[in-house]
Amino acid sequence: MKVKHTQPLLMLLALMLVISVSARNDREPELNRKAARIHARALTIDSHNDTPMWFTDTSYNFAEDHRGKRPRNRVDIPGMEAGGLDGAFFAVFVGQGDRDEKGNARAFEQAVQTFGAIERNLKLHRDKISAARFAGDARRIEKEKKRAIYIGLENGYPLGNDPGNVELFYGLGARYITLCHTRNNDICDSSTDSTEHNGISEFGETVVAEMNRLGMMVDVSHISDKAFYDAIRLSKTPVIASHSCARALCDNPRNLDDAMLRALAENGGVIQMCILSNYVKTPDPNPRRDSAQAALRLKYNGFRDLTEEEMNKARKEWYAIDDIYPQKLATVSDVADHIDHIVKTAGIRHVGIGTDFDGGGGVEGCADASELGNITLELVKRGYSARQIRLIWSKNLLRVMRETEKYARKSAYHGGVKTT
The missing domain is CATH 4.10.860 (DNA Excision Repair, Uvrb; Chain A)
Incomplete structure (x- = not known):
């Protein structure tokens, strides 16, 4: 008797499964269209990529489509256009070297050369891209049907021991400084090095104050946990993590733990979700x-x-x-898991996107700039609204940038200096 009753039940369950799968399949085109509309209307900004490292190759053409080619470049103008990427922070990256007079001079020279390479590409492709310096520039440039190029200095090493170089790099276009990279420098301890300064050094405190004065965002990606809390304490403006993930989902010292995420939210800052696979999912x-x-x-x-x-x-x-x-790479779904966790822990106003493309970034389903819409699609599938997605794609980051600019204007006013 049990066998006779079980057979119809199994058939019913199988039929229900077929109906459920069919319903999901029927909804996919609708979700795809919805995600495409949201992505097209959102102002999308990637807060960190290392594409300028390609600019040192004089044969490289930023206007060329590099998809499917080797060696693979992940951000170029056709890719940005195909992926609906309206703007990006290009990193002037300098790897950590010797911290002596010769090493500092070499790092400074390398940084200046990279700034120059970015400027050359801006001029060469002025019909497609435009320099962005302030929070309001991105929307203006988007209306001109161009891509906005911001600049961040990744690793404060090129500052050497001279806080005056902060203003020099600001003048060249840098709007954030990632305080250190994978090794300690004179500013602070790295998350992947030994303890030397026990956080941010005395020189580093001067650097943070100078960044605040000028209107540069303080970037806490790569820095040690103690240095992170020092930055929160020292900075008069909210800080950013330009390319970091949630440590609770991937236990890597480069990522932020839940206490740090909550501290970042209290500070008013934002963590820009990195899609470098090793920081998304333990390899x-x-x-x-x-x-x-x-x-x-x-x-x-x-x-x-x-x-x-x-x-x-x-x-x-x-x-x-x-x-x-x-x-074996992490997936877009894994990236969205991090976003879900950050939203749950820190809130929707404290998360963004910082791919780290051309610096190792790229996951299955989002291998280059042309596939960034897949992140939006995954968020739509998970029930995120258009407003929430706009916050993630740029509004949260630009809010911090505006607050940073506002503080600098206020400081200049009280200092008796008129600013434009």
């Missing part, structure tokens, strides 16, 4: 890949002090490793 062991990358770092001196020819060769060999020893 599966891949010893051959790790060994190959370690050997390449050793071969090219940690990619420091290289000529253009050497850097181009190193870049090709580095990306070749991806083809020889491919990594």
Whole structure:
């Protein structure tokens, strides 16, 4: 008797499953259309990519579509247009080197050269891209049907020991400084190095104050936990994490734990969700890949002090490793899991997107700028409203930028200096 009753029940359950799958499939075109509308109308800004590292290759053309080519570049003008990316912060990145007079001078020179390379590309492609310096520039440039290019200095190392260089780099267009990178510098301790300053150094305090005075956002990505809390305490304006994830979902020191997320929210700041796979999801062991990358770092001196020819060769060999020893990547769904967690922990007004494209960023389903709409689609599928998605894509970041600018204007006024 049990068998006779079980058969119709199983058939009913199978029929219900078919109906459920069919209903989901019927909804997909509607969700795709809805996500496309939201993405097109939102002002979309990526707070961190390392594309300027490609500008040191004189054969590189930012107006060329690099999808499917090797070595792979993940952000270019066609990709930004295809992915509906209205603006991006281009990182002037300088890897940490020797902290002596010679090392500091070399870092300063490298940074200035990268600023110059960005400026050359802005002029070369002025019909498609435009320099952005203030929060209001992004919308204006979007209305001109161009892409807004902001600049951030990744690693305060090029400042050397001279706080006056903060103003120099501000004058060149930098609107945030990532205080350090993967190793300690004279400003603060790194999240991936030993304790040296126990947070932010005395010199670092001067740097933060100078950034506040000028209107530069303080970027806490890469810095140690203690340095993070020091930055919150010292900065007179909200801080940003330009490319970081939630440590609760991926236990990496580069990510922010829940207490840090709550502190960031209380500070009024924003964490820009990074889509570099290793920070989204703990990677599966891949010893051959790790060994190959370690050997390449050793071969090219940690990619420091290289000529253009050497850097181009190193870049090709580095990306070749991806083809020889491919990594199992995190997915767009994993990225959205982080956004969900950050929203639950810190609130919807404290999360954004900072891909780290061309610096290692890229996940399955969002491998380059042309696929950024897939993040919006995943958020729509999870029930995020158009207003919430607009907050994530730019409004939260621009709010912090406006508050930073406002503080600088107020400081200048009280200092007796008239600003425009």
